[in-house]
Amino acid sequence: METPCPLCGATAPHKMTMPIHARTFRPTAYGAIYECAACRFGFVWPRPTLAETAEFYELEGDVYYTRGVSHMATGGQGFWERLRLHLAWRLDYGESLFDVILSELPAGASIVDIGCGDGAFVVRLCAAGYTAIGVERDAASLARQRGTALEGSAEALPRELARGSQDAIVFSHVLEHLIDPVTAFATACALLKPGGLVFCEVPNNESLIAKASGLAWAQLDIPLHINFFTDRSLRRLVALAGARVKRGYFCNFYRYFSDSFIATEQRIHDRLPHGLAKRNSKARSWAMLARAALATPARKYDSVGLVAAPGTSSSEEFER
Numbered sequence: 595m596e597t598p599c600p601l602c603g604a605t606a607p608h609k610m611t612m613p614i615h616a617r618t619f620r621p622t623a624y625g626a627i628y629e630c631a632a633c634r635f636g637f638v639w640p641r642p643t644l645a646e647t648a649e650f651y652e653l654e655g656d657v658y659y660t661r662g663v664s665h666m667a668t669g670g671q672g673f674w675e676r677l678r679l680h681l682a683w684r685l686d687y688g689e690s691l692f693d694v695i696l697s698e699l700p701a702g703a704s705i706v707d708i709g710c711g712d713g714a715f716v717v718r719l720c721a722a723g724y725t726a727i728g729v730e731r732d733a734a735s736l737a738r739q740r741g742t743a744l745e746g747s748a749e750a751l752p753r754e755l756a757r758g759s760q761d762a763i764v765f766s767h768v769l770e771h772l773i774d775p776v777t778a779f780a781t782a783c784a785l786l787k788p789g790g791l792v793f794c795e796v797p798n799n800e801s802l803i804a805k806a807s808g809l810a811w812a813q814l815d816i817p818l819h820i821n822f823f824t825d826r827s828l829r830r831l832v833a834l835a836g837a838r839v840k841r842g843y844f845c846n847f848y849r850y851f852s853d854s855f856i857a858t859e860q861r862i863h864d865r866l867p868h869g870l871a872k873r874n875s876k877a878r879s880w881a882m883l884a885r886a887a888l889a890t891p892a893r894k895y896d897s898v899g900l901v902a903a904p905g906t907s908s909s910e911e912f913e914r
């Protein structure tokens with residue numbers, strides 16, 4: 595089984611199929627993942643419609659982060675768990691999206707956080723001296739309730755946002771949810787003033803934790819996630835959207851040693867048909883810590899980010 599890669603047109607063989615919704619554990623028709631042999635872009639095929647993606651977020655008890663409620667499981671916090679997490683924290687040299695923004699944008703800059711969820715990041719940007727506003731399609735999100743976000747989505751941007759009016763766009767863990775991330779990225783670029791920047795961050799599909807946990811990986815999150823990026827395929831997307839990469843970064847390491855992540859992956863594992871996923875155990879977590887500590891950033895961190903600017907990409911930048 596194979597299908598053409600939406601980003602580069604090369605052959606994308608079938609990689610694996612997640613048979614259940616990672617949060618409701620009900621069967622899903624959108625769990626077959628294909629991965630491009632050339633650019634490493636992973637994607638769910640066939641694609642859901644926009645109306646169907648809205649249904650994926652209808653979760654019992656409104657358990658979604660846009661509403662300030664976490665779906666993550668909780669685990670115990672014994673001595674060894676705390677030690678493991680502390681060691682992982684000491685080894686975490688990843689840059690945060692917030693620090694990357696601080697280093698690139700002067701105070702007072704205008705920022706739109708598209709898919710802002712609960713709006714906590716918008717509040718943090720405003721507190722740092724930026725003029726930030728969110729965009730969120732979930733009317734029940736805390737951000738919409740508190741007035742820190744406009745109604746809209748990456749596919750349908752709010753009319754209040756004029757073309758050429760913004761210094762920066764943020765896509766924080768959003769592009770992996772979109773049916774057409776290239777068009778969404780390009781459309782958002784039109785909101786920027788000359789010299790404006792896009793900050794995007796997504797789960798890193800070539801991380802050690804992604805490979806080790808497979809279908810139970812907490813960030814696979816089928817069917818809410820339908821695109822799976824690597825540094826290389828994210829750069830490819832930026833080039834296709836008519837932008838060039840200014841800098842890249844990797845982040846998020848120690849959190850996947852937390853009991854919350856381990857318990858969440860165990861819960862998914864336990865609901866999968868026997869033999870489909872490997873168990874994320876506390877013992878495995880120690881081995882993972884040792885391996886990840888020595889790995890390259892592209893393998894160590896569970897998220898990858900880029901700062902991009904509209905304008906033609908040089909081939910050198912996305913052929914990396």
Ligand SMILES: [Zn+2]
Pocket residue numbers: 599600601602603604630631632633634635
């Ligand atoms: Zn490709």
